[in-house]
Amino acid sequence: MKKQYLVATILLLSTTLAQAEEQSGLAAFGAGLDGFMANIFGWFVDLIFFSVPLGEVSFPLIVGWLLVAALVFTFYFGFIQFRHIGLSLDIVRGKYTDPNPAVKEEGEVSHFQALATALSGTVGLGNIAGVGAALAIGGPGATFWMIMVGLFGMATKFVECTLGVKYRTILPSGAVSGGPMYYLSRGMAERGMGGFGKVLAVGFALMCILATFGAGNMFQGNQAFAVMSSTFSIPTDYSIFFGIGLAFLVGMVIIGGMPRIATVTEKVVPFMALLYITMSVIVLVANFNHIGAAFGEIFTGAFTGAGVAGGFIGALIQGLKRATFSNEAGVGSAAIAHSAVKTKEPATEGLVALLEPFIDTVVICTMTALVITISGVNTVANLQTQALTGVDLTRAAFMETAPIFQYFLAVAVLLFAFSTMISWSYYGLKAWTYLFGEGKGGEMIYKLIFLVFVVIGTIVQFSFVIDFSDAALFAMAIFNIIGLYFLMPIVKKEVNSFIARVKSGEIKKYK
Template sequence: MQQLNDVLSLIDSYIGGSFWFVALLLLTGLFFTIYLKFPQIRFFSHAIDVVKGKFDEQDDEGDTSHFQALATALSGTVGTGNIAGVALAIHLGGPAALFWMIVTAFFGMTTKFVEVTLSHKYREKTADGTMAGGPMYFMKNKLNMKWMAVLFAIATVLSSFGTGNLPQVNSIASSIYATFGIDQYITGAILAVLLAFVILGGISRIAKVTEKLVPMMAVIYFIGCLAVILFNFENIPGSIGKIASDIFSGTSATGGFLGATFAFAFNRGVNRGLFSNEAGQGSAPIAHASAKTKEPVSEGMVAILEPFIDTIVICSLTGLALLSSNVWREKVDNTFQQTDLQVLSTRYDDRKSNPNNDRDKLSLHISGEEKLPTYTGELTVVDGNIKSTVTLIHARSVAEDVVVLLEGEKYSGELDVKEGVVQWRSNLVIKGKSLIHSAPLTSLAFTRSYFGDFGKYIVSIGLLLFAFSTAISWSYYGDRAMTFLLGSKSVIYYRGVYVVSFFVGSFADTTIIWTLSGITIALMTIPNLVGILILRKDMKDSLETYWEHMEKKFGIKQ
């Protein structure tokens, strides 16, 4: 598993985790923001009116209303990215990562406006009478680049597993296990059955479920976040100040957090921001293509609201809850994961008072700037305690109070380590104190509120609703891609594999799943961004035609 994660991490470092990918994403959003004269600001109130159905017309063709399309798209984006993804971004990049998530969302509002408009404009009606759309259709029908359309559709199928399936159910199952003690595979089995019931009903049933789930889950989570923020209100000014001060300098070591460079905070913030709102990925346009309207730009208007709701509102609330509660820099008892664990060949002290500057050395090691020597050999373990002179790094922090268990009992014997990696064996468990990340970190933050320990139930329920709705929406994205690639008859087989994978993902390694999601996101995003940049003039012409129609039909000027 460690070797697989290393290979996936290497691949991700050249695409999704690279600077050029982040630059392409942000610069595309910046370009269209300037090219279209800040549509995310100018058209914001108009977008709300469109969602309300103020400009609906009798002869509009499609499968869902504007609100249902928005709810389906939001259910695809409001998921683990808002709960686990924000926590992971701050864990990796410090407070400044939250700022870069918000910046990504601001420009992402324009990117989503463009990709949804163009995808809706070139959508098609399938043999069964339903609408099919997405970037693959403008690539085929307008750009005449079938090869790019096929590449995007294949990436969409892969991403439906890497984004909407595996990380979602894994976060649900981990949170339910941590909160209620229910085994991951039991949660996975129950949810897989429910998922099958919903997705077999197609877009109509999906839309009906998501339009009810999205508002309910948003209210529940909003209350939970406010309970944490208000309970720790005295820390809010300091948290905001920390975000502002770290934007261009990175975050220095504080508590158990060993620091993060500017480059890392920037990269992880943008990367997690994309995972959260999917602006530029080309996924949401598939949901919006089903909306009833003959004006593609009107559906693009609706899409402007998505990154705002998803990232600027919900992710910001999560981030402030994490920062104000201070859990992001605290070491807590947890069970170590192999892929988050590393053994260094010397004992280091991460306390600020240490005279050997070990903290600085560890910080440089964590950031990847100056690697420390890793341990190879056998670790001596007596009654669960490691006696060898080494340092265990877990979740980017120095592990403390480490206990080794085998089949539930304190282990005595030897542990093989190769180049810092513990050679895992069946029924081996290593526990101790370290930083934590993803959903468990958010769950911990929610216990520092007026709800006390009951706060973690809000995260579990919120995560269940958020992530399950995301899995539902992504199944639709995948089946539209399969329809494009192999026809409608292939969809039933895809749905079967999707449901089985949903079950398996409930107990798979989370680190590998998150790494995989980063790769699949990039594989969708790159051809989509290239496509909308080529069609920039088409977008501007469509916008002008839209306002001509609005003025003639409703007497409204831009």
């Protein structure tokens, strides 16, 4: 009955939006909302993205905040992302999961499903459009620094996702609520700072909800339609129908909660990643003789920044920004998904989660960067004459090898946007229930609001609203990382205990 109610509501609300667009101009409403938000919250965006000048370019302090945390956790845990990568792979492959069906562990999803769900939230348009923007501004050298930050960010993901499992809540229904909201409040209370932890938790939850509706929802739908429209020549008048269809598909998934989301993402994420990586490999094979030169440009550009604004500093900043913005290490969002895993050992999921920045940034973002560099479309002349950047630059790069790739790329973009939406709907839902309480009624209200914003995002063109949601996304990192610094000794105790028991044989390896 709930499914039918949800479908009917989507159609009713979408029809209402379509009528509003025809009669009063929803696009005009969006523009008005955009200006209103800019007047009221402009200071907030300026504060979160406050930058300091470095030569010809400026450096956002929020990027430094995330980078410093990644370095601190890497050294504090003794480069755990490299020392135990084999153990991480064994856990995600189920080698430490008891095959006896009679043994039931608390949680809703497997290690692989949790990883797929979290990846679906991070592997998205940023891997296509974001890398294109980074290389358009910072040149091939930005790729080197992007890889470096991705490798260090693995340690941050390990810390936050270990804590996510340790302090999660198991509801009477068996469903799980977890993430920074819970480890900030409960973990900090254990350390005698309950009041401070509560403030951090509430601040994080508020920012998470705001980021969900913007960066995790409207932006995804908006950009997905833009790419589909330009690729298949779809008139903008049809955006409402695209939005309705997308909302319908998203609704069919999120109505089932985390188990349904995990079931979909464990199929969609490998497929979309395989599709995109296969396209990239074909380009690399077709241009095999240029790969060496491309790596040469990447390495040389990392330390010289030849031909880009700000030189070396410009390449460095763009690489740092893209890596931190792409894999979300430190933002805390992934810890919400990983908290739902079936395990009694928090450290196991931290070890699984550290694979995310490697897959997202080191593999997929680097693939995009190599395709763009090898194609040669990011030359200064091309960038100036064709004004190529973002997803247009990436598409042009693929089309240099085979024009048909633009259609496969459009499908990949649609899948990336869809998977990001369903994951972020879950993140926002858990932040919502933390603030307003658990309950089917409250959850349904949130889901309906989320689906309305899916449709709105495909219709109107936002500017400041997206900037505001991006600011909320990175404000999450401020609240989250403060807590991580206080709680990292707890994580060290957990992981040391787990690894010692693995080495002693107390924790069995079943396969």
